[in-house]
Amino acid sequence: MTKLVRSLAAAVAVAAMVPMAYAETTVRVAYDADPVSLDPHEQLSGGTLQMSHMVFDPLVRWTQDLQFEARLAESWEQIDETTMRFKLREGVTFHSGNTLTAKDVDWTFDRLKRSDDFKGIFAPFTDVEVVDDLTFDLKTSEPYPLVLHTATYIFPMDSAFYTGTSEDGKDKSELVKHGDSFASRNVSGTGPFVVTEREQGVRVVFERFDGYWDADAGNVDKIVLTPIKEDPTRVAALLSGDVDFIAPVPPTDLKRVEGADGVELITMPGTRIITFQMNQERVEAFKDARVRKAIDYAVNNAGIVDRIMRGFGTVAGQASPDGYLGYNEAYAPRYDLEKAKALMAEAGYADGFSITMMAPNNRYVNDDKIAQAVASMLAQINIKVDLQTMPKAQYWPTFDERAADMMMIGWHADTEDSANFHQFLTACPDKETGNGQYNSGNYCNEEADALMNQANAETDPDKRAELLQKLEGILYDEAAFIPLHWQNLAWGAKSGMNAAEIVNALNFPYFGDLVVETGS
Amino acid sequence: MFAYLAKRVIQAIAVMFVISLIAFAIQGNLGDPLRELVGQSVSEEVRQQLRDELGLNDSFVTQYLRFAGNALQGDLGTSYFFKEPALDVILKKLPATLELVFGATLIIIGFSVPLGVYTAIKPDTIISRIIMGLSIVGISIPVFLTAILMIFVFSVEYGWLPSYGRGDTVHVWGYWETNFATADGWTHIILPSFALASIMLPLFVRLIRAEMMEVLQSEYVKYAKAKGIKPWRIYFVHALKNTLLPVITVGGVQIGTMVAYTILTETVFQWPGMGFMFLEAVNRVDTPLIVAYLIVVGFIFVVTNTVVDLIYGLVNPTVNIARMGA
Numbered sequence: 001m002t003k004l005v006r007s008l009a010a011a012v013a014v015a016a017m018v019p020m021a022y023a024e025t026t027v028r029v030a031y032d033a034d035p036v037s038l039d040p041h042e043q044l045s046g047g048t049l050q051m052s053h054m055v056f057d058p059l060v061r062w063t064q065d066l067q068f069e070a071r072l073a074e075s076w077e078q079i080d081e082t083t084m085r086f087k088l089r090e091g092v093t094f095h096s097g098n099t100l101t102a103k104d105v106d107w108t109f110d111r112l113k114r115s116d117d118f119k120g121i122f123a124p125f126t127d128v129e130v131v132d133d134l135t136f137d138l139k140t141s142e143p144y145p146l147v148l149h150t151a152t153y154i155f156p157m158d159s160a161f162y163t164g165t166s167e168d169g170k171d172k173s174e175l176v177k178h179g180d181s182f183a184s185r186n187v188s189g190t191g192p193f194v195v196t197e198r199e200q201g202v203r204v205v206f207e208r209f210d211g212y213w214d215a216d217a218g219n220v221d222k223i224v225l226t227p228i229k230e231d232p233t234r235v236a237a238l239l240s241g242d243v244d245f246i247a248p249v250p251p252t253d254l255k256r257v258e259g260a261d262g263v264e265l266i267t268m269p270g271t272r273i274i275t276f277q278m279n280q281e282r283v284e285a286f287k288d289a290r291v292r293k294a295i296d297y298a299v300n301n302a303g304i305v306d307r308i309m310r311g312f313g314t315v316a317g318q319a320s321p322d323g324y325l326g327y328n329e330a331y332a333p334r335y336d337l338e339k340a341k342a343l344m345a346e347a348g349y350a351d352g353f354s355i356t357m358m359a360p361n362n363r364y365v366n367d368d369k370i371a372q373a374v375a376s377m378l379a380q381i382n383i384k385v386d387l388q389t390m391p392k393a394q395y396w397p398t399f400d401e402r403a404a405d406m407m408m409i410g411w412h413a414d415t416e417d418s419a420n421f422h423q424f425l426t427a428c429p430d431k432e433t434g435n436g437q438y439n440s441g442n443y444c445n446e447e448a449d450a451l452m453n454q455a456n457a458e459t460d461p462d463k464r465a466e467l468l469q470k471l472e473g474i475l476y477d478e479a480a481f482i483p484l485h486w487q488n489l490a491w492g493a494k495s496g497m498n499a500a501e502i503v504n505a506l507n508f509p510y511f512g513d514l515v516v517e518t519g520s
Numbered sequence: 521m522f523a524y525l526a527k528r529v530i531q532a533i534a535v536m537f538v539i540s541l542i543a544f545a546i547q548g549n550l551g552d553p554l555r556e557l558v559g560q561s562v563s564e565e566v567r568q569q570l571r572d573e574l575g576l577n578d579s580f581v582t583q584y585l586r587f588a589g590n591a592l593q594g595d596l597g598t599s600y601f602f603k604e605p606a607l608d609v610i611l612k613k614l615p616a617t618l619e620l621v622f623g624a625t626l627i628i629i630g631f632s633v634p635l636g637v638y639t640a641i642k643p644d645t646i647i648s649r650i651i652m653g654l655s656i657v658g659i660s661i662p663v664f665l666t667a668i669l670m671i672f673v674f675s676v677e678y679g680w681l682p683s684y685g686r687g688d689t690v691h692v693w694g695y696w697e698t699n700f701a702t703a704d705g706w707t708h709i710i711l712p713s714f715a716l717a718s719i720m721l722p723l724f725v726r727l728i729r730a731e732m733m734e735v736l737q738s739e740y741v742k743y744a745k746a747k748g749i750k751p752w753r754i755y756f757v758h759a760l761k762n763t764l765l766p767v768i769t770v771g772g773v774q775i776g777t778m779v780a781y782t783i784l785t786e787t788v789f790q791w792p793g794m795g796f797m798f799l800e801a802v803n804r805v806d807t808p809l810i811v812a813y814l815i816v817v818g819f820i821f822v823v824t825n826t827v828v829d830l831i832y833g834l835v836n837p838t839v840n841i842a843r844m845g846a
Contacts, residue, residue, distance in 0.1 A: 044560075044562075116566045117559040177557050201602070233684050237684050391551070392555070393550060
């Protein structure tokens with residue numbers, strides 16, 4: 001009976017596939033969310049950048065092994081301490097037909113400086129000076145080591161297209177967070193795909209741009225992006241063949257996707273660190289480095305990765321992942337319960353104390369389960385934890401109030417650089433500079449901050465690595481925070497799509513380069 | 521009649537006022553909309569500036585009065601995420617939800633009547649016992665679990681039906697695009713409709729069965745039997761007719777509840793209706809959209825209840841609407 005049903009099902013499946021054989025190569029993609037807007041400067045988020053890499057092109061971009069690759073910028077050279085001269089690729093056209101010139105880069109740069117979300121990253125930069133049609137100078141106020149890192153965020157926009165007044169009388173270049181603007185609905189970039197159809201929250205259709213400069217790259221004619229919010233549904237859509245590519249794959253379904261016929265699982269170590277911070281202002285004991293260290297020793301982060309994350313994470317001993325300048329394998333993850341107890345006794349807290357803890361329950365992978373595990377681990381060194389978890393919408397306002405003694409936070413460095421972790425998570429909180437904006441632990445070490453500032457003015461990579469590793473060493477020795485793990489990334493794709501070629505640790509799949517095997 | 525109508529309208533206005541007040545009051549506890557609007561490294565200063573622009577720093581009364589003033593002119597605010605008037609967003613999503621509810625209603629009517637009647641007539645057969653047993657299971661399993669199970673069985677294992685979305689729709693009128701015009705549309709609506717029906721169907725089977733068994737004990741059925749009328753005529757013409765009155769009353773109320781269940785069903789199936797939109801809005805702290813949704817759904821409830829009361833008076837002459845208005 002089952003056999004009959006199965007062969008019937010197979011027959012139905014084959015019959016259903018016939019009308020779906022497109023003459024052109026179409027890839028159906030399902031993410032957990034779709035881009036908020038077509039305006040690349042409206043929100044600094046993964047969704048926006050994924051969209052930007054399809055519709056626009058950056059000056060330079062990251063490769064899979066975190067090196068720089070020339071895109072719209074053909075070459076670049078440092079001409080003095082604060083100036084980088086870029087040469088643009090010749091003959092690049094926008095979707096509108098306009099030709100890309102240095103003027104567009106200048107215009108885009110000015111717009112980035114006006115964007116609430118991007119102006120922070122561009123703060124060290126002062127100006128773009130146009131030299132000729134294809135040459136421009138990117139200037140910084142001080143010598144700055146992250147010029148190319150930041151250039152990955154410059155996706156030149158079509159200045160002629162975005163200039164003027166729209167039909168409803170608004171300025172086309174207008175950049176608004178909320179509400180309707182020309183740029184949030186209309187787009188002209190240099191990228192491999194043109195947006196031909198878009199219904200927010202339902203689907204976006206991208207079609208190949210005929211005039212794309214990089215004509216040899218990729219063979220995909222059309223991409224249909226559908227957001228599928230629910231994890232099980234997204235996985236089911238891939239397994240049933242309704243979509244060809246999904247991200248993310250939830251840890252519970254990794255085995256299922258890996259074992260299924262016709263689809264493959266692609267995983268990669270990520271760069272988002274998950275940590276706990278210990279609030280020194282709320283708890284006297286947390287001022288003592290020995291207590292913080294005891295907590296670090298008591299938390300079995302390898303066990304969390306193994307049991308709760310099902311191996312879907314990389315155990316961390318510091319904030320910077322492997323590949324970043326600040327990474328040093330000497331700062332290994334710590335776990336030793338006996339040592340933890342000894343440290344507590346040494347600090348005079350052998351009998352322990354009670355604290356409150358808060359964590360989100362829908363922000364990071366398994367966040368609430370991780371928090372529960374950490375709470376029970378702390379019970380072993382007599383720290384009683386009163387844990388509260390809540391949805392991210394409620395969690396962030398409470399985080400801003402520093403409402404609990406220990407709070408969870410995950411961080412991905414927008415600059416892909418070690419100094420960024422310290423700047424936001426562990427630097428002395430300072431309203432003026434914005435340092436320590438997410439430092440709910442109120443950890444403050446002048447020496448560490450000095451190292452960060454030194455590193456941010458050091459353009460020699462070797463010297464910079466030394467400074468950043470020293471900085472990470474201080475945080476490690478003083479147990480400034482509790483590092484847990486770096487979340488891995490996972491994509492599911494139909495076999496024969498060569499999807500593994502286009503993904504990267506930043507989670508911006510380069511669909512323009514995708515070469516799907518055809519003719520089967 | 522007129523007095524009654526006037527009274528109902530005044531009541532409805534009062535209810536809408538209370539709903540708007542409650543909807544508006546809870547939005548402050550849903551989280552900070554700024555979190556979803558800006559990136560992680562945006563400074564507190566810029567956030568405050570945006571809050572000022574959005575009017576989020578004004579007092580509750582100021583914010584409510586501004587909202588109420590606009591609402592009276594038909595403007596329920598602009599969604600942060602869709603960047604369109606919230607009412608337009610909801611009206612665009614409404615047809616998808618109504619089609620889903622319609623599909624589920626068809627399934628409920630089509631299955632509950634024969635199954636309910638059968639289990640009432642032959643309560644002791646094995647089939648009846650199986651049906652009643654399954655109905656208990658059906659009531660106990662949450663909708664989202666049923667939905668996920670169905671996806672895994674019918675989409676992943678057998679590949680008979682698509683796993684998500686609406687598929688090919690055909691534009692009918694205004695914002696209305698229908699699933700019922702193409703084969704692809706039909707295959708897409710089957711699973712979500714069954715999932716949505718899975719909670720109500722067992723309830724109605726049991727309701728019809730209980731009513732039917734009671735009616736079968738009544739004098740006139742016994743008399744009809746004694747008179748020698750054919751059994752099917754007794755069951756389906758005489759008995760069922762009297763069974764359906766309470767069923768219709770309950771059904772009217774339950775359709776409202778079904779709109780609530782669409783939130784779960786639509787989320788699992790990525791059905792682009794207003795239930796899914798609402799849950800997303802809560803996750804994104806899209807407060808104007810949340811408030812607008814609550815008001816629109818409240819409005820639908822108020823209108824249907826008023827209409828049901830009026831119809832009730834027409835159907836059942838013993839209810840005197842004119843006197844109720846006094």
